[in-house]
Amino acid sequence: MADPRKPPTPSDASPFADRVVGYCTNVHPGATLDQMRRHLERHAVEVHRRLGLAGPLPIGLWLSAQAVSQFIADGEFQRFRQWLDERALSVFTINGFPYHDFHEKVVKHRVYEPNWADRERDRFTLDLMALLASLTSRSAEGSISTLPLGWKPAMDDRSVITAARRIRRVADALAETTLRTGRRMHLDLEPEPGCRLETCDDVIRFFEQHLLRPQYDAAPNLEHVRICHDICHAAVMFEDQAEVFRRYDSAGIRVGKVQVSNAIRVDFDALSPPERPEALRELKAFEEDRYLHQTCIRDNVSGTITFHEDLPLATRAAEEKGEPTGEWRIHFHVPISLESFGRLGTTRDFIDECLGIMAPRNDVKHFEVETYAWNVLPPELRKEDLAEGIAEELIWLRDRMARTT
Numbered sequence: 001m002a003d004p005r006k007p008p009t010p011s012d013a014s015p016f017a018d019r020v021v022g023y024c025t026n027v028h029p030g031a032t033l034d035q036m037r038r039h040l041e042r043h044a045v046e047v048h049r050r051l052g053l054a055g056p057l058p059i060g061l062w063l064s065a066q067a068v069s070q071f072i073a074d075g076e077f078q079r080f081r082q083w084l085d086e087r088a089l090s091v092f093t094i095n096g097f098p099y100h101d102f103h104e105k106v107v108k109h110r111v112y113e114p115n116w117a118d119r120e121r122d123r124f125t126l127d128l129m130a131l132l133a134s135l136t137s138r139s140a141e142g143s144i145s146t147l148p149l150g151w152k153p154a155m156d157d158r159s160v161i162t163a164a165r166r167i168r169r170v171a172d173a174l175a176e177t178t179l180r181t182g183r184r185m186h187l188d189l190e191p192e193p194g195c196r197l198e199t200c201d202d203v204i205r206f207f208e209q210h211l212l213r214p215q216y217d218a219a220p221n222l223e224h225v226r227i228c229h230d231i232c233h234a235a236v237m238f239e240d241q242a243e244v245f246r247r248y249d250s251a252g253i254r255v256g257k258v259q260v261s262n263a264i265r266v267d268f269d270a271l272s273p274p275e276r277p278e279a280l281r282e283l284k285a286f287e288e289d290r291y292l293h294q295t296c297i298r299d300n301v302s303g304t305i306t307f308h309e310d311l312p313l314a315t316r317a318a319e320e321k322g323e324p325t326g327e328w329r330i331h332f333h334v335p336i337s338l339e340s341f342g343r344l345g346t347t348r349d350f351i352d353e354c355l356g357i358m359a360p361r362n363d364v365k366h367f368e369v370e371t372y373a374w375n376v377l378p379p380e381l382r383k384e385d386l387a388e389g390i391a392e393e394l395i396w397l398r399d400r401m402a403r404t405t
Contacts, residue, residue: 115150
């Protein structure tokens with residue numbers, strides 16, 4: 001059994017020996033620079049200590065647009081890199097998805113604003129590019145994950161055309177930065193349930209129609225616009241991950257980053273009739289006001305999938321129908337090592353599946369644990385010490401990687 005105090009060290013022969021494995025700091029408030037530093041000092045430094053790392057702890061940085069603007073206005077880039085170095089923290093990727101305060105009382109649909117049809121989205125992303133270039137070494141690869149254009153009802157075809165134009169502009173800037181600095185940088189679109197790009201089909205269609213047409217220069221887009229594969233998102237959409245990656249390869253679309261995440265899963269049809277209302281009651285404990293928890297329900301007979309944009313809408317529909325049926329998958333980022341709790345399960349096996357697919361693929365370097373929902377979990381699943389929970393997730397993942405061949 002792995003030592004619970006420190007992560008296993010993969011041998012040089014391990015397929016993951018040269019990958020970067022860290023956690024996403026969107027689990028911490030980062031609306032201002034002071035807030036972000038305070039939480040990194042309190043939690044990330046403690047995670048490093050608990051892991052007993054000889055080198056820096058890789059982190060996926062998240063900052064609000066307000067904080068990034070403050071960085072630029074104050075000329076903080078180099079001072080912040082020194083601050084990170086002194087605390088043995090290193091930024092390898094940036095989560096450019098949330099623009100506003102990700103920890104305000106109610107986030108919900110606001111996390112998809114501004115979308116890629118709004119000029120503020122590419123301005124924000126270009127600012128993140130400058131920040132990332134200042135924080136990574138010349139030989140390092142840097143990634144910025146971003147929203148999949150926007151929330152679907154807010155993105156008509158005309159908006160998609162505008163979004164594509166803005167993304168191509170960012171791709172050109174990334175190409176120029178890579179050429180000028182030697183830092184390989186890419187923007188990674190992150191498919192998510194309910195968004196304009198929510199499945200592999202959507203992604204391929206967008207690339208073929210808007211990035212790879214002959215009138216566009218395909219090379220920089222292929223190199224500098226990639227995909228952030230969030231394991232939880234693919235699981236909620238009932239996608240076959242092996243088929244997703246095969247189709248991306250066939251279309252010439254690269255994966256830049258894997259976000260390691262875990263969703264809630266419950267197959268009501270597999271439960272006895274008396275257990276079903278109890279399982280629904282347990283599931284309702286995950287209804288909360290801050291984040292959107294998209295829910296997909298597959299009919300086990302017809303295979304039809306019904307989408308609800310938030311968990312309370314799904315549970316209410318089940319109660320009105322009289323009884324929950326089918327297999328439910330809920331976009332709620334629970335701890336990645338969690339396999340089940342009560343009558344509910346998780347999609348943890350999707351993580352193992354993804355690692356098996358990624359093991360022989362040396363082209364995907366970045367793996368980021370993204371359990372941002374620690375603070376809104378039901379009380380019995382929370383950790384009194386957040387750093388303890390984050391460290392346990394990283395230990396579990398590194399152990400899983402060490403076992404994957």
